[in-house]
Amino acid sequence: xEEVESPSQLAADSTLPNxxxxxxxxxxxxxxxxxxxxxxxxxxxxxxxMSGWKQSIGQQVIKLFQIDMDKSRSGPVAGSVYFGECKxxxxxxxxxxxxxxxxxxxxxxxxxxxxxxxxxxxxxxxxILSVRMRALPFKYGKDYQQKLVDRLxxxxxxxxxxxxxxxxxxxxEGYLKDYHTQLLGSVLTYDEGLVxxxxxxxxxxxxxxxxxxxxxxxxxxxALLVYVRSQLYVLSKMTDREFGFGKFKFVPPNQTVKPIxxxxxxxxxxxxxxxxxxxxxxxxxxxxxLDE
Amino acid sequence: xxxxxxxxxxxxxxxxxxPKDRLNYYSSFKEVQLQRFQNLNxxxxxxxxxxxxxxxxxxxxxDSLRDLVNDKYKNYYxxxxxxxxxxxxxxxxDRLLSSIKGERKETLWEAARTVVxxx
Numbered sequence: 001x002e003e004v005e006s007p008s009q010l011a012a013d014s015t016l017p018n019x020x021x022x023x024x025x026x027x028x029x030x031x032x033x034x035x036x037x038x039x040x041x042x043x044x045x046x047x048x049x050m051s052g053w054k055q056s057i058g059q060q061v062i063k064l065f066q067i068d069m070d071k072s073r074s075g076p077v078a079g080s081v082y083f084g085e086c087k088x089x090x091x092x093x094x095x096x097x098x099x100x101x102x103x104x105x106x107x108x109x110x111x112x113x114x115x116x117x118x119x120x121x122x123x124x125x126x127x128i129l130s131v132r133m134r135a136l137p138f139k140y141g142k143d144y145q146q147k148l149v150d151r152l153x154x155x156x157x158x159x160x161x162x163x164x165x166x167x168x169x170x171x172x173e174g175y176l177k178d179y180h181t182q183l184l185g186s187v188l189t190y191d192e193g194l195v196x197x198x199x200x201x202x203x204x205x206x207x208x209x210x211x212x213x214x215x216x217x218x219x220x221x222x223a224l225l226v227y228v229r230s231q232l233y234v235l236s237k238m239t240d241r242e243f244g245f246g247k248f249k250f251v252p253p254n255q256t257v258k259p260i261x262x263x264x265x266x267x268x269x270x271x272x273x274x275x276x277x278x279x280x281x282x283x284x285x286x287x288x289x290l291d292e
Numbered sequence: 293x294x295x296x297x298x299x300x301x302x303x304x305x306x307x308x309x310x311p312k313d314r315l316n317y318y319s320s321f322k323e324v325q326l327q328r329f330q331n332l333n334x335x336x337x338x339x340x341x342x343x344x345x346x347x348x349x350x351x352x353x354x355d356s357l358r359d360l361v362n363d364k365y366k367n368y369y370x371x372x373x374x375x376x377x378x379x380x381x382x383x384x385x386d387r388l389l390s391s392i393k394g395e396r397k398e399t400l401w402e403a404a405r406t407v408v409x410x411x
Contacts, residue, residue: 004368016349134378141380142410192314192392195376195385198360199310203321212319214328222356226365233369259369292374 004226008254011108011223018110019215027114029094030163036084036091043080062282069285070140070244077246079147082129085250086148087155090121104253109220111210115164120209122152123183125250127190128228132235132243136288140244153179182208194232201225223253230257237265239272240288299350300333306357314392381411 005013037043050058062069092102092113105111105121126148133141133148156179160166166175186208193201202221209224210216231250234257238248251257260268273290307329310322332345359365378384390396398406 004365014349014352016345016353131375131378134380134384135375136380138380138411141378188388189315189317191385191388195389198363198366199321202360203313206321207317207319212324214324218325218353218356218360222360225360229365229369232371232375236371236375257369 003258004256006254006256007223007227007230008104008108010226011104011217011220014217014219016217016219018217021112021211021213021215023112023114023211025114027112027116028164029113030115030159031165032163033093034159034162036087037080059282062285069283070287071143073244073286074140074143074147077147077244078129078133078144079151081246082144082148082248083151083155085248086122086125086129086152089125089250090118092118100252100254101250108253109210109224110217115159117211119156119179119182120186123186124190124205124209124228126152126183127187128231128235128250129248130187131191131194131232132238132248136240136244140288144244149183198225201228227253233257233259237268239269239290239292241276241286241290242272244286244288296345296347296350297333299347299354300329303329303350303354303357304333306354306361309361384411 004010035044042048061067088099089101090105092098092106094113098106105117106113111117129148130145133144135141136144153176157172157176160172160175166172186204189204189207190201193204202225205224205228206212206216206221210221234251235243235248237260242248269291276284276290304326307322307326312322313320376385391398
């Protein structure tokens with residue numbers, strides 16, 4: 001079949017004049033910057049290693065009490081690694097240069113810069129991950145989803161206070177309820193689009209991410225749809241074990257995803273098996289599948 | 293007839309073939325876009341008194357819409373049952389679709405069961 005360009009390239013092909021959408025609000029911009037993940041030194045330090053004696057006590061405790069590590073892992077993986085992935089994509093601060101992914105949303109797709117828009121982009125990424133989480137064994141998938149969504153909302157709450165400087169808790173709570181409703185609505189329509197057809201998914205993206213802009217560049221919707229479908233494709237080729245250990249990263253919009261053959265898929269599975277072959281510490285225990 | 297007019301006509305007829313939304317959303321892609329391109333068509337495309345959309349861009353709009361309608365990417369990035377019949381909840385999408393289409397409504401008892409067990 002013919003090749004598909006990267007989402008950024010697809011979107012950049014079009015030079016349709018941009019008519020700015022009147023959103024009837026002047027979005028409040030962040031006036032300060034909170035920590036990306038948290039103030040916790042362990043969470044912020046990717047090279048952190050627990051000292052040897054603490055580790056061995058920990059391993060003994062896990063062994064002794066037969067702790068379900070797949071369940072325990074949902075916190076640090078979904079609630080921190082995958083949360084970071086969802087937050088990073090559309091994140092921007094007014095006085096800072098845009099990240100590469102933020103450029104895709106705000107420059108290439110010409111979406112308005114607002115807190116709301118960032119959240120819509122996070123919801124989209126949450127949904128992509130949650131589709132994969134459903135394919136984990138039920139009790140783990142549910143746990144991963146819950147941890148991720150809890151952390152997203154905790155972060156919203158903190159940022160509204162710290163960055164947007166909203167002083168009233170009552171107002172913040174009101175916004176959180178609105179965002180929750182938006183989340184439920186978006187997940188429902190994305191799910192509908194996933195199992196029906198491209199145009200239904202495209203309409204869902206148009207309503208939620210493009211704010212129902214009447215003068216939207218249809219090429220841009222197409223580009224975002226290619227982005228979404230390609231991420232889901234990559235996720236579907238990843239084993240439960242790798243996904244559950246937080247190995248997934250969203251493919252940047254300027255890269256192309258090419259469908260793979262059955263043989264290549266098998267190769268990936270073998271590679272994953274090799275990677276996990278030496279993980280036999282109690283804390284690395286997992287019932288998540290390495291075959292699918 | 294200008295080719296720009298031809299293109300907008302093609303876009304309009306393609307938009308007309310879209311099915312109605314299954315649920316009532318705050319805005320309908322089909323209706324909004326139909327109106328947009330019909331407005332565009334009622335103005336004189338040849339004399340550039342509408343915002344200047346080049347023929348190339350108009351063609352891209354048409355191509356994109358056509359690819360979306362033809363499920364190009366659903367087929368290109370084909371998903372298998374691993375995601376579509378997820379092992380955590382194999383009937384998730386079937387149930388979702390049948391209630392969106394209004395084929396079947398959950399009874400109170402079933403709904404309570406879903407809330408308690410999560411599926």
